[in-house]
Each structure stands twice: as C-alpha cells, then as structure tokens.
Amino acid sequence: MGWFNTFINSSLGKKFIMALTGSFLIIFLIIHLIGNITLYFGPDAFNGYVKTLDVIKPLIRIIELVLLSAFIFHIFNGVRLWLENKQARPVTYKVNGSPENTTLFSRTMFVSGSVIFIFLVLHLGTFFWRFNVHDPQQLADSHQYYDIVVGFFQIWWYVLLYVIAMILLGFHLNHGFQSAFQTFGWNHKKYTPLIKKIGTAYAIIMAVGFASMPIYFFFFYGGNQ
Amino acid sequence: MEAKKLNLKLKIWRQKNSNSVGSFVDYDVQVSPDASFLEMLDELNNRLEANNEEPIVFESDCREGICGTCGLVINGHPHGPLPKIATCQLHMRNFKDGETIWVEPFRAKAFPVIKDLMVDRSGFDKILQAGGYISVNTGGAPDANSIPVPKDAASEAFDAAACIGCGACVAACKNASAMLFVSAKISHLGLLPQGQPERYIRVQRMIKVMDELGFGSCTNTYACEAECPKGISVTNIARMNRDYVRAKFTSKIAEV
Structure with missing residues (x-):
C-alpha cells in the first residue's frame, strides 16, 4: 500500500480527497434538505419523518459513520492544505491582484468552511444530540422533534448564525461543486460551462432551502394551531 | 511630435540577497508613453548608475514575449494588468499620468529572491x-510526419x-x-x-x-x-x- 500513501499525501492526492469527500457531502445535503422540507407540512409530517428514520436506524447509523469520516477527512485535509499552502508563500504580496483574477467564492473556501464548521458543531449539539442522545425514549413517545426545532428557530441569535452559515455554505458549494469535477479531471469545453451553472443553481437551492426554515419559523410561524 | 511624458511614482522591491529582508523604495520617473515597462526600468537604472547608486536587478532576455524571463508582479498582477502578454510587451501608455506603480518579484517559497526583482x-x-x-534512440533523423x-x-x-x-x-x-x-x-x-x-x-x-x-x-x-x-x-x-x-x-x- 506504499503507492496509496504516496498518492494521498501528494498535492494531487490531497485535492482528490477534498473532492471525493466533498462530493459525498454534496449528495448528503440534497437528502438532508428533502427531509427537512417536511417541517413546512406541520408537526405530524416532520415527527413522522424522524420516526421513519428511526425504523431504519441500523442503516442510518452506517451512513452516519460514513458521513462522519467524510466530514473528518474533508476538514482535516482542508486545514492541512491551507497550512501547507500558506507556507508555499512565506512573503506575501503588498498589492494583491486576486480580486481581479479569481472569484470571491474560490478565494474564501477556508473562511466559509470554518464558519460552516462552527455552525456544524452547534448544529450537532442542538439537534443531533437532542434527537439521539438526550433521553431519546421520551422524545420518541411524545413526538417532540418538531417542537425542539421550532423552539430553536425562535432564538434570534441562533437564527442569525444559521442564516449566515447557510449563505456561506452557498459560497462554499458554488466553488466546491465545479472544483470537484476539475479535480477528478472532468473538464471539457462541451460540458464544463453546464457543470458550473448546475453548481451555482445547486448552491443557491441549498442556501435558500436551508436558510428559509429558520426565517419562516422566526418571522411567519404562528403556532401549531 | 513626441508624446507628453508620464510622471510616475514607482515603488520597487529592493532586496540585497536571498538572506536579507527586502523593502519597497520609491522612485519618481518621467517616461515616454511609448516606452516599454522594461525600457522604463533601463532608463531608471541608467540614472541610478550615473548617481553611483546600485541599479535595480531584474531579468529580461528576448524582450518579445517568447522567452519567459522577464517576470515581474506589477500592481498585483504577474506581467502587469494586461492579459496574455509578458512584462516586456507591456507599454507605459497603459498607465495614467501621476499613477503609483508597485513592482514586486514573483513570491513563492520555491522561487527564492536572488536580488531585488530577480528570483531563482x-x-x-x-x-x-x-x-x-x-x-x-539516436541515429538518423526520422522522416517527417x-x-x-x-x-x-x-x-x-x-x-x-x-x-x-x-x-x-x-x-x-x-x-x-x-x-x-x-x-x-x-x-x-x-x-x-x-x-x-x-x-x-x-x-x-x-x-x-x-x-x-x-x-x-x-x-x-x-x-x-x-x-x-x-x-x-x-x-x-x-x-x-x-x-x-x-x-x-x-x-x-x-x-x-
């Protein structure tokens, strides 16, 4: 396996890991958003959705494990690349031309990723922890999932952080989506412009989709009845 | 009639050698808009030498955009702000009278500065x-095509x-x-x-x-x-x- 170590520790291999784990997370977000949309259909729909996930719990746990490793590799590798890339230019430019020759999204992957990471920790602490670890039996009996989510979406600072993180998630995905294709070596003048458009559309749908929920429940939600 | 000369303020990176710490030095120049960027530096170096000052070290060779020697970062852009040209193909008419121009070497750990604007x-x-x-294999040249x-x-x-x-x-x-x-x-x-x-x-x-x-x-x-x-x-x-x-x-x- 010497060749594999050489591969994943090479500059190209590290890019490849970012793209591979990123692609998995891109697919995960689609499924996550579709599930969350049940929030708009009331407590029964959302609680029912969470209960359905409970039924297939062993499968969900396996997916969660893959998801966790994807996150860990994506974050660990991203930080490592960022540090190494900083070292590649010890003396920086006085005048930086990058605003004119690159997109904001591509330049700010580390910043947007870091904010998403902070959000992720908080997000797991609030929802994942409460749904899974914090007395799950009581939750399962009383179908309180919906109330927990809506409860958090009444806290102004939580909603604010949530929305900011989702905007930056959109930034991150807009670059990450097309970047993954490039890293896999799929760049062709026939379909690359389309990939970039799909990536932007995907990023907007994810950012708007996820951010709409806290905004709706904070400003427009009038209670269960 | 000769075109009106441009008054420019240059801020050029000066660094004694690869081990020393460099800094920007200001130079005021008057230059024809028809001059190339490297000709402007040549003129400035003539002036510096006449005053017994150390000329600015920069690289150039063919001065027609095919050798790739003349790399400078001008106002944050390698080879200057124009697309698809080398520094030697950049002319001063692309700058405005009174403009300040920052000139830096290529900056990378793998490209250490040798002196001033010259990198390894x-x-x-x-x-x-x-x-x-x-x-x-060596031997007779193969037939074309x-x-x-x-x-x-x-x-x-x-x-x-x-x-x-x-x-x-x-x-x-x-x-x-x-x-x-x-x-x-x-x-x-x-x-x-x-x-x-x-x-x-x-x-x-x-x-x-x-x-x-x-x-x-x-x-x-x-x-x-x-x-x-x-x-x-x-x-x-x-x-x-x-x-x-x-x-x-x-x-x-x-x-x-």
Missing part, C-alpha cells in the same frame, strides 16, 4: 529534468507547448502552486504518440519533484489561467489529475 526559478528546471522529456498525429491532438498539444515556463502561474496562485506549468508540460507530451511510452511514469516523477520543491496545492481558483501570458488552459490541470490518478491506481510500473 531553477525549480522548474528540476521538474522538467524529472520527466519533461521523451526518450528517443512518419507518425500520424490527429489534427485536434496536434493543436491541443501545441497550445500546451506554448507555455514559456515563466512562472506567472506560480506567482498568481494564492497557494504558489506550479500545477498549470507542470500540467502544460505533461499535456504537450502526453497528447502526442511520441509521449505515450513514458506518459504514466512521467506524471508521477514530475509531481513528486514539484511537491518536494515546496510549491503549494491547486485549489482551482484559476488565477493561473487568467494571468498566464500564453493563455494556457486549466483543462491541462484536469488532464494531469486524470493521468496521475490513473498512474497511481492502475499502472504496474515500479514505485515512484
């Missing part, structure tokens, strides 16, 4: 020595071969990555029949040396393509990625 780009030579060639090459492959290989190895891609990249240069070299050989026998060993050897030299990794910002004086495309980087993954996962060649 021998890292590129080391990458080429690692695999940027094809092995051929004896090996058929499809037109599209020939064109694409030629586009990649237009790379002059100036290092602007490294200078422009926020990670000081050399991947546009390396991928151009890998592509112009890998697209042609003559480059096939060593295709998958070449990519491994060149990337190994590239990594060892301390160039950064590509994060697909495409600043390299935007600043490249020859318009080398990032599709070459995609090709290099493909070749490297394929080489590592499927090739039976001994470990590199």
